[in-house]
Amino acid sequence: MxxxxxxxxxxxxxxxQDKQVVSLADLRGTPVLVVFYPFAFSGICTGELCQLRDELTTYTDAGVKVLAISTDPVFSLKAYKEKEGFEFPLLSDFWPHGATAQAYGVFNEKAGMALRGTFLVDAEGTIAFAEVNAPGDAREQSGWKDAVAQLGEAA
Incomplete structure (x- = not known):
């Protein structure tokens, strides 16, 4: 669930991707967009994260920190970030395998991967937006932008 x-x-x-630990607790006071994705280098995931890269100022200009999470190991994430030029952290939920995705209810245990879950966490640590897409179902990112805009209006 x-x-x-x-x-x-x-x-x-x-x-x-550089083995630096990123903690949600350390970002308290800042809204965070948490984007779970199945696998680095896969077609739909690359399309989604490249769109996020290309439209990153939509989030950063609103004071939102973007974190992308998959169950890939850090070495794959480093190569992926370098290849695609991502300017947001790619976090590895590799071990314990998928534990964070499980905590957010977006882990596909059979496939050993995260589902396409997107969560906007407000500055106090509460979920302000939540969306989970089925495997193979690319996300429409306009909902994320609307949620960020509403967060700004509430502030």
């Missing part, structure tokens, strides 16, 4: 708007966002501390 995935999380819903109003739920407390589960805390996590995960290594990024």
């Amino acid at each position: 995935s999380l819903s708007v109003g739920d407390r966002a589960p805390e996590f501390s995960l290594p990024d």
